[in-house]
Amino acid sequence: MLRFIGKRLWHGGLTLAALVTLTFFVMRLAPGGPFSRNRKISPEVQANIEAAFHLDEPVWQQFGRFVWGVLRWDLGPSTKHRDYSVNDLIASGLPYSLTIGFWAIVIAALVGVALGLAGALKRNSATDYLAGTVGVVGIAIPIFVIGPLFQAYFSLRLGWLPVGGITEGWRSLILPVIVLALPNIAYISRITRTSMIETLRENHVRTARAKGVGWRRVLTSHVLKGALLPVIAYLGPATAAIITGSILIETIFAVPGIGRHFVDAALNRDYPLVMGITLLYGGILILFNIGTDVVRAVLDPRIRNER
Amino acid sequence: MSVDVLSPETAPPRGTSTLQLQFRRFRANRLAMASVWLLALIVVSCFFGPYAFPFTGEDADFDFISAPALFQWPHLFGTDEFGRDLLVRVLEGGQVSLTIGFLGALVAGVIGVLYGAVAGFVGGRTDGLMMRTVEILYGFPYVILVILLSLLFGGGNLALFAAIVFTLWLTPAVIVRAQAQSLARREFIEAARAGGMTNTRIVLEHIVPNCMSVVIVYGSLLVPEVILSESFLSFLGIGIKEPQASWGNLISSGTSAMESDLRLLLLPGGLLALVLLCLNFIADGLRDAFDPNDR
Amino acid sequence: MTAEPLLSLQDLTVRFRLPQGETVAVDGVSLDLAPGEVLGIVGESGSGKSQILYALMGLLASNGRAGGRAIFQGQDLLSLTEAQLDRVRGQDVSMIFQDPMTSLNPYTRVVDQLAEGLIVHKGLSKSDARAEGVRMLDRVRIPDAARRARLYPHEFSGGMRQRVMIAMALLAKPKLLLADEPTTALDVTIQAQVLDLMAELGRETGTAIILVTHDLGVVARLCDRVAVLYGGRVMEEAQAEALFDTPSHPYTRGLLAAMPRLEAALTPRLGTIPGTPRSGGGDLPGCPFAARCTERLDHCTTIRPPLLQIAPDRRSACHLTEKTLGAAP
Numbered sequence: 001m002l003r004f005i006g007k008r009l010w011h012g013g014l015t016l017a018a019l020v021t022l023t024f025f026v027m028r029l030a031p032g033g034p035f036s037r038n039r040k041i042s043p044e045v046q047a048n049i050e051a052a053f054h055l056d057e058p059v060w061q062q063f064g065r066f067v068w069g070v071l072r073w074d075l076g077p078s079t080k081h082r083d084y085s086v087n088d089l090i091a092s093g094l095p096y097s098l099t100i101g102f103w104a105i106v107i108a109a110l111v112g113v114a115l116g117l118a119g120a121l122k123r124n125s126a127t128d129y130l131a132g133t134v135g136v137v138g139i140a141i142p143i144f145v146i147g148p149l150f151q152a153y154f155s156l157r158l159g160w161l162p163v164g165g166i167t168e169g170w171r172s173l174i175l176p177v178i179v180l181a182l183p184n185i186a187y188i189s190r191i192t193r194t195s196m197i198e199t200l201r202e203n204h205v206r207t208a209r210a211k212g213v214g215w216r217r218v219l220t221s222h223v224l225k226g227a228l229l230p231v232i233a234y235l236g237p238a239t240a241a242i243i244t245g246s247i248l249i250e251t252i253f254a255v256p257g258i259g260r261h262f263v264d265a266a267l268n269r270d271y272p273l274v275m276g277i278t279l280l281y282g283g284i285l286i287l288f289n290i291g292t293d294v295v296r297a298v299l300d301p302r303i304r305n306e307r
Numbered sequence: 308m309s310v311d312v313l314s315p316e317t318a319p320p321r322g323t324s325t326l327q328l329q330f331r332r333f334r335a336n337r338l339a340m341a342s343v344w345l346l347a348l349i350v351v352s353c354f355f356g357p358y359a360f361p362f363t364g365e366d367a368d369f370d371f372i373s374a375p376a377l378f379q380w381p382h383l384f385g386t387d388e389f390g391r392d393l394l395v396r397v398l399e400g401g402q403v404s405l406t407i408g409f410l411g412a413l414v415a416g417v418i419g420v421l422y423g424a425v426a427g428f429v430g431g432r433t434d435g436l437m438m439r440t441v442e443i444l445y446g447f448p449y450v451i452l453v454i455l456l457s458l459l460f461g462g463g464n465l466a467l468f469a470a471i472v473f474t475l476w477l478t479p480a481v482i483v484r485a486q487a488q489s490l491a492r493r494e495f496i497e498a499a500r501a502g503g504m505t506n507t508r509i510v511l512e513h514i515v516p517n518c519m520s521v522v523i524v525y526g527s528l529l530v531p532e533v534i535l536s537e538s539f540l541s542f543l544g545i546g547i548k549e550p551q552a553s554w555g556n557l558i559s560s561g562t563s564a565m566e567s568d569l570r571l572l573l574l575p576g577g578l579l580a581l582v583l584l585c586l587n588f589i590a591d592g593l594r595d596a597f598d599p600n601d602r
Numbered sequence: 603m604t605a606e607p608l609l610s611l612q613d614l615t616v617r618f619r620l621p622q623g624e625t626v627a628v629d630g631v632s633l634d635l636a637p638g639e640v641l642g643i644v645g646e647s648g649s650g651k652s653q654i655l656y657a658l659m660g661l662l663a664s665n666g667r668a669g670g671r672a673i674f675q676g677q678d679l680l681s682l683t684e685a686q687l688d689r690v691r692g693q694d695v696s697m698i699f700q701d702p703m704t705s706l707n708p709y710t711r712v713v714d715q716l717a718e719g720l721i722v723h724k725g726l727s728k729s730d731a732r733a734e735g736v737r738m739l740d741r742v743r744i745p746d747a748a749r750r751a752r753l754y755p756h757e758f759s760g761g762m763r764q765r766v767m768i769a770m771a772l773l774a775k776p777k778l779l780l781a782d783e784p785t786t787a788l789d790v791t792i793q794a795q796v797l798d799l800m801a802e803l804g805r806e807t808g809t810a811i812i813l814v815t816h817d818l819g820v821v822a823r824l825c826d827r828v829a830v831l832y833g834g835r836v837m838e839e840a841q842a843e844a845l846f847d848t849p850s851h852p853y854t855r856g857l858l859a860a861m862p863r864l865e866a867a868l869t870p871r872l873g874t875i876p877g878t879p880r881s882g883g884g885d886l887p888g889c890p891f892a893a894r895c896t897e898r899l900d901h902c903t904t905i906r907p908p909l910l911q912i913a914p915d916r917r918s919a920c921h922l923t924e925k926t927l928g929a930a931p
Contacts, residue, residue: 015443022447023455030458140584142535144542144555145576148562152569203704210659210699211770212691213722215684221718225709244448251543252562259450263543266454281448301754302708 001297001304008293012286019282020275024066027271028059034079034269053079053272066275075276080268086276089261094280096166097250097257101243103177108184108242109235113228115185116192120200120227131189138186147179147252164254176253180246184238192231199227229300236292240285329520332596339592342585349582353401360395365550387560387571397575400552404579407468408534415472415533416526419479424514426480427487428506438484441477449474453536457545467546471536479525486518520597527590531583538579554579607634608777608810609658613670614680616653616662616834627653629834629890630670632909637777640801640811642825642842644818644857650834651814652700655780659697660687674778692719696771697780698800701787702763706755712739713751716770723774738769742799761792768800772807779804779811785820797824818857822846830854833890836909840916850918853891889921897922 035049050056054065069076075086115131122128154175155163161175162168199205200223208222209215247259258277265273297304334340357363386392426437444452453470460466490496490513499509534554540546541555549556554575561572616628627650635641645651657668658679672679679690691697699705707715716735720726726734732751739747742765755763764784771779781800785793801824804811813825821828821842829839830853838851849855888903889895895902899921909919 011442015447018443019447023451026455026459030455136584136587140531140587141576141580142538142583144539144558144562145572145580148558148565148572149576152565152572156566203699203701204707206661207699207705207767207770208707208718209661210691210697211719211722212688212693213718214688217718217722221710222707241449244450247450247543248539262451263454263545266458267545278448278451281451285448300709302756 001294004297004304005290005294008290012290016279016282016286020070020279021063023278024063024275025059027269027274028062030269034271053077055271066272070279075279076272078265078270078273080265080270080273086272089273090258090276090280093256093258093261096255097243097246097259100173100176100180100249100255100257101239101246103173104180105184105235105239105242107177108181108188108238109231111181112185112188113192113231115189116231117196119189119193120196123197128193131193135186135190138182138184139190141182143179143183143248144252146182147175147249150175150179151252164252166255172253172255176249176255179252180242180249184242187238188231188234191234192227195230196223196227199223202226225299229296232295232299233292236288236295237285240288243284244281326519329596333592336592336595338588342588342592346582346585346589349401349578349585350405353398353405356398357395360392362392363395363399365391365552387564393571393574396552397554397557397578400554400557400575401578401582403464403547403551403553404534404537404555405582407464407471407537408530411468411471411475411533411537412526412529415476416479416522416529418472419476420483420515420518420522421510422476423480423483423485424487424510424518427484428491428510428514430488430491434484438481441480444477453540454545457540464547464551467537467540471533471540475529475532475536479522479529482521482525483518486521487514490514490517524590524594524597527586527593531586531590534579534582534586608637608639608674609635609812610673611654611670612673614654614657614672615669616650616657617667617669618663619665619667627666627834628657628668631829631831631834631836633829633836633839635778635810635812638805638808638810639827640804640813640825642821642828643812643814643831644816644821644828645831646816649831651816651831652782655697655782655812655814658780659691659695660684661697692776693723693774694776695778695780696774696776698764698767698771698782698784700783702760702767702784703787705767706763708755711752711754712758712766715755716751716766716773719770719774735769735773738773739766741803742766742769744769760788761796764788764796765799768796768803772803772809775807776809779809781811781813783815784813786815786817793820794823830857835890836917836919837891838918838920839909840913840918844913844916850912850916850923851920852895852897852922856894856896889919 034053034055035046047056054062057065066076073087075090078084078086078089081089115127115134119125119128119131151163154160162172164172166172205218205222208218244259246255246257247263249255250257250259251263258280261273262277262281264270265277387396422437422441426434452474456470456473457466460469487510496509496513499513504512537546538553538555538558541548541553542559544556544559547553547556549560557575558572558579561570561575564571611631611633614628614631615626618625618627629650631654633641643651643654653662653666656662656666658672658674660679660682662668668680670680674690675694677690679687679695682690706712713732713735716738717726717728717731720731720734721728724731736748736751739751744750744762744765750758755766758766764787767784779800784800785796788796797820801811803809811824813820815821825842827840828842828845830837830845830851832853837853838845838849840850845854846858849858888901888905889907892898892902902921905921907919907921909917910923912918912923
């Protein structure tokens with residue numbers, strides 16, 4: 001098991017290195033630079049600024065500087081947000097992204113699994129149709145349509161919740177969390193339903209029923225584990241995607257999280273900030289992928305033996 | 308039950324008859340067929356609808372600025388704050404979104420299928436290397452990859468298109484590879500090889516056609532994904548830019564105006580949701596038709 | 603049959619609802635089984651033989667419905683609720699399935715799957731139940747049982763898994779064991795071992811067995827009595843020896859003729875009888891075998907031949923035997 005984790009971590013590290021390297025050079029290759037959009041500034045001032053950020057050095061030297069910085073846990077200063085280091089910006093934005101992402105995935109997992117199970121156990125019942133409808137709607141209506149609609153209705157029309165921002169504490173987070181959870185509820189309930197139906201049809205479940213240990217026990221100790229494995233396989237990457245994909249939510253609801261920083265940074269060619277967030281996102285994604293594999297290996301002895 | 312020399316799970320080299328059967332099953336699915344017709348209607352209106360109006364979506368009509376939706380000629384759904392006709396803009400935006408969606412899915416699908424077919428068929432070290440590449444690309448956060456790529460290609464429609472295709476060919480590649488791997492061991496491939504067929508021809512004439520069912524099912528899921536990616540990026544201001552319309556940037560500007568006028572959000576958003584809904588029903592229908600065990 | 607039967611099937615039917623209409627898989631089967639007896643049910647695939655067992659266990663697919671009666675120890679298994687059935691299943695009646703590769707729970711240690719029934723039904727403690735399970739694995743001759751019991755099913759070979767299934771089924775010392783083609787999925791070389799083991803343990807525990815198979819060699823080897831099934835109906839029923847010596851029904855004769863005569867052949871499978879087996883279908887007026895029968899009479903396709911007593915302990919459903927029977931006395 002330890003060897004398995006070690007191997008996955010090693011592969012993950014390689015992927016992360018590849019990602020960071022690629023991002024670094026792609027950013028430099030992309031037209032424009034951090035200060036090229038500025039209004040008229042004298043060439044000398046521009047040169048000074050660029051020198052201050054080491055942009056006058058050859059690219060490979062800048063890359064070395066970046067790698068050295070990463071090793072010292074220092075991602076450098078932001079070129080857009082003067083006087084802030086990338087570490088500061090990430091530290092200030094990450095809590096919002098994490099909080100919203102965490103609650104969204106928890107709600108999505110609970111509601112999604114419940115809907116999927118109910119639908120599979122009582123097929124073609126009212127619950128099944130409700131779950132199906134939620135599934136279809138959640139997948140078909142994008143976040144950036146349903147988000148503004150929720151704002152228009154719950155905030156502007158009814159005045160129940162703030163439109164955006166973070167000034168009202170947890171009340172500010174309700175809409176972003178719900179909107180972010182919706183498509184995931186849809187996916188999770190679909191996966192749960194399909195996998196549950198498939199598992200119920202499996203031969204070993206029939207064996208368990210033939211043992212006469214009771215339906216409840218058949219469900220809990222013979223069906224659920226197998227049926228939820230695909231859900232778990234989905235949850236890991238989905239959690240990472242939710243945390244890293246909160247860009248839309250943060251834009252719609254004006255939450256000062258990491259996602260918003262990233263888009264701004266990319267558009268403004270804030271090289272250090274882009275690199276920092278890429279590293280963070282890549283790390284989160286890879287860690288969650290590894291975590292998922294480990295959990296699956298723990299639950300499924302066949303996977304465990306394979307490696 | 309046909310009497311067949313091959314074992315039941317061995318697909319005949321050319322799956323035309325099965326394919327026909329599967330499409331017949333698809334046509335029997337009412338929801339999916341209704342979605343096909345509705346989608347066709349939307350596509351036709353997007354591409355030909357704007358010709359019915361005496362102006363384009365970029366023409367400003369200063370007599371009607373921010374006109375409400377009164378269903379009166381010529382501005383049936385009113386205009387935006389620049390006096391541009393909303394309906395025409397939404398239809399023209401649809402052209403962009405739909406074109407990118409179908410073309411993007413096609414290109415990503417073709418790349419993925421060929422890549423997967425080659426990897427699965429050739430096997431060995433080549434396969435290992437090709438799949439490791441895919442694995443690494445899978446490890447990249449999707450959003451970062453799209454944004455970076457669209458920046459790299461210098462922004463604009465083509466850059467957007469390339470970025471989306473580049474991020475979406477992975478899944479079809481993995482699926483087709485698995486299929487190709489199992490096909491490569493079948494007798495008829497052996498026979499083809501013994502008959503002196505070149506590898507290229509085997510891949511193109513045997514492997515790829517036999518992966519068609521899988522490809523169609525997953526390809527149909529790719530279309531809504533591409534459309535969603537495009538509108539997502541345009542919504543963020545990275546994709547299609549004003550004054551050209553796309554559903555993403557129309558929704559974005561609708562969002563900023565929603566306090567006064569929800570219609571700017573509802574029309575493009577509703578149409579986008581409708582298209583995604585249709586595409587999902589079609590994909591479901593295809594999956595049921597091609598893999599009846601699933602239900 | 604002197605003793606009270608352990609199980610008595612009375613006009614058992616199994617029907618399935620399908621999109622294209624209803625299909626009859628088992629069509630009025632009546633059979634008795636004495637305690638400790640081994641009854642073979644033989645037929646080609648699609649003859650409905652497995653569905654009889656599923657009906658008894660309450661394990662029919664959701665679109666299936668069983669009719670008639672199945673009296674086991676005084677109660678009709680078909681009329682029991684799921685909860686009442688659970689008091690019979692796994693205790694008095696056990697079942698072994700066709701495919702040992704998929705019939706065990708892949709996520710649970712073998713020993714825990716064995717112990718489960720004992721814990722639930724007999725209220726044993728976990729450790730006692732496990733010890734009992736290991737003992738049973740030993741009896742089905744799994745080498746190094748104590749260690750292997752802690753493994754997962756995928757770490758066992760097919761033959762070993764089927765032994766586990768047998769151990770699991772006989773653990774509660776059931777009165778009746780239902781075996782649905784227990785060896786078809788196994789290697790030819792170990793089929794015999796597994797079957798002999800099952801029969802042997804069955805004798806030791808005094809368990810009656812219904813063995814469903816399409817393999818006449820298996821029947822000849824293990825069964826006291828045989829019922830030949832075709833199109834969901836019993837064609838002929840007799841003591842095993844009598845059936846093999848003097849088959850009376852044309853279908854039975856066809857089956858035997860198709861069987862390789864070489865004694866050395868390990869698994870004499872069914873060869874071919876011309877035509878396609880009738881599988882289910884709706885209600886049929888005549889004999890289901892009529893279409894393939896070489897000795898068909900005119901009314902075979904229109905009048906259903908009744909299952910008649912043609913000798914002591916012997917029944918057959920054929921207009922031919924009916925005729926000779928009528929002519930003889």
